[in-house]
Amino acid sequence: MNKKEILEKFSADPKRYYNVNLFKDQGFERRSCKTCNRYFWTLDAEREKCPDHSDDTYSFIGDPPTSKRFDYTQSWKEVESFFIKNNHTSINRYPVVCRWRDDLYFTIASIVDFQRVMGSKVVFEFPANPLVVPQTCLRFKDLENVGVTGRHFSSFCMIGQHSIPDENGYWKDECVNLDFNLLTQQFGIAKKEITFVEDVWEGGGSFGSSLEYFVRGLELGNAVFTEFQGDLSNYKTLDQRIIDMGAGLERFAWITMGTPTAYDCCFGPITQKLIQDAGIDTDSSILVPYFTEIAKNLELYEDLSHVRKNAIKTTGLSDEQINRIITPLEGIYLIIDHIRTLIFAISDGALPSNVGGGYNLRIMLRRIVSTMDRLKLKFDLNEIIDIQIDYLKNTYPELEKTREDVKEIISIETGRYDSSKQRMQKIVSKLDKEPKVEDLITLYESDGVTPEYLKEMKVISEIPSTFYAKLSDLHQSKKQKEQVNLPLEGIPDTELLFYGDDPREFDAKVLKSFENFVILDKTAFYARGGGQEPDQGNIGGQEIMDITKHGNIVVHEIKGDVPKEGDTVSCTVDAKRRDGITKNHTSTHIINTSARSVLGSWVWQHSAFKEEDHARLDITHHSALTNDDVKKIEDAANSIIEKSIPVKIENFDRGTAEQKYGFRIYQGGVVPVKSVRIVSIGDLDIEACGGTHVANTSDIEQIKITKTKRIQDGVVRIEFVSGNSAKEFVKKKQQDSESKEKEEKLKEQEKGKRIEQRQLAKERIPVIAKSLLECKQGTITVDDITMELAASGKANFCYSTSDNYDDVFHIGLGEVLCKADPKLVYCGLFEQGEKIRVIVYSGENISKEKSAGEIVKSISQILGGAGGGSPKFAQGGGINKSKKEDAIKNAKSMIIE
């Protein structure tokens, strides 16, 4: 069955599903709409049509049906005091970042606060019964409508009225009674104005009949009587029926204020301020009819631009009036709405990014900036944030704490957008045709080009109405993990010794063994989980390869033969490994809280990995860490170690833990069990965690951050070591820096020596040259340099193989000698490191016949290398140090023999 068929089924039996006591007591009549046949309940004898089709639809704009006027803040005070008066507990809103559900990034309805997913089942956990909550909800599907329709928001306050029908709570009759009294007694709306429409609501694996209540066409709330579980064609009655009444606080304010749009009465003083700053003339004789038309037409057309065009036509507004009044007003509404959503999301720890839920936040910020650019509005975003928080904190005092954090994140993100515009311009200039929705999504996803920007650049005329819905679908839910199927039916839960005495040696009974897998009745081996790597050790003498947890059963994978079922085996845990992992694990808690205190409230654990000798913690943060950040985090972490803080472990009922400590406990993600293990390090860090921890922070001894890296947009990786590994790391670093220092010193010394030699060469070359040139026949040797004159008198040869001379010396001496004696060939051989180098000069008169280049080539070959140059100067060398003398002999034969 689909929703329509279920509704028909329920409406065919109104006594069972819809006829509440209130209708009998007050004399409500049940009618079928003359236009659409929907059933509704009314006290108005004249009313023939459902609220969607009545003539009085949206007639409250400019003419509210109440004598009292309540804005957003006051409306909540009225609602809250009414429900408290009627025995409800008023509870604080839950975070808008839905940390307790794997399938949602953001809280989308008040009932989500109390839903916990256990396996494939959704269960309800209420902190009080009955209760009322002002739950901020984020919804990004209708982004295109925000600012334009007068009633769509990217975030709104859902008044959640929830009850379990037990000895404290109530069911349908009482629920509808309360809602009727809230409207009539507390808000002063005439009974005749209220229409209840029969409907069905489904979601989160359950559904039920519902009564939507309307006043002048505006749906104020929907009381859902959740009583079935399953889908519409296959369902059974829930064990626990639930009253899920959700009403829009913004609409309660709007109906009493009768302003042209809900935006005019729900954001506090900021709206008027921006309208004034922008110099817009808000003439209500234009705005009231225009926005009434918009509201009425919204259901009639699919495309928002048609709704707008039709409203302009019907009200007869000129282009000039649209451009001067309506368009800038829409922009201002959008900016205020989006900033309000960002305030909530950032305060609750979300960051704008390219991935996951952060994506929606980034696109909102870009819409804010492009809207300001397009309309040439120059607003100070910090001022808007301040004025909004000043107003919102009447209802949500917690926002005060994160005021500066919100400003910081928004300013960083705005700066990034500004600097990316040039790049976007380039991409846009390359587009050769108008992009389709799919192209727009790719342009945004891979290049960060928003459709708003394309509209601003006149590449597209309108943003397709499906764009945000499609994009939001892409980023709505996280991927679920795959589970391996093992034959584990009928096996009882494994007793986990590491939560008790945590022995390193123990005996256990084999409950089941198959392939390489062993299941014991109890185990002290920690299974892979929560980023903590599994223990090692052995079972019955066989080495353990891996340990995994399936539900509450621990499965050990071993190397050799598995023991027989029913046997008792002795087991040994690798104590050193466990000790290292445990220290690293507790260190992730310490680094996490240290990073948050140093960087800001937006820091959450993104993921973690803990091995014996190294670990890493990925945190949410907007930029790469500076050296200064790293030092501060490390210092903060080590000061927690020095303070010797006991690490306390307690078990709580999940609801109690959430109420007591808040949702910060879910650093490692959702905990799918009813009882949570809370690990607290004083009041610095309190997390729900199933890993192994040291008893006192001093046990860790030391934490050392080894490396940090920005691994994705909005996520920074911190690699670290702790305990012995940290000490070793520090020691090694010290040694490294010492040996580096030594090396540097040595280099410095060598450099000094060279300079000295050069100085010496400079002084000695003329002296040596003079002595050598004094040789008139035969051979002389001066300071290991030999001059040999050919008997023929045609050529002279001067050479040295001494390692006391370097290249500078040979080049200097060779040049001087050949200038003085143009028929001289000079040849210098010397060792440099692993090699022998050779430098040859050939004088002016002899270089044609005895080319320096040829001589070097020949010598280098003998030395096992290569070389070359011009006839007058050449260099080369080789590696065969033993061939030095052969090389000189060869040179000599080429020159003077």
Ligand SMILES: [Zn+2]
């Ligand atoms: Zn109708």
Ligand SMILES: [Zn+2]
């Ligand atoms: Zn832990």
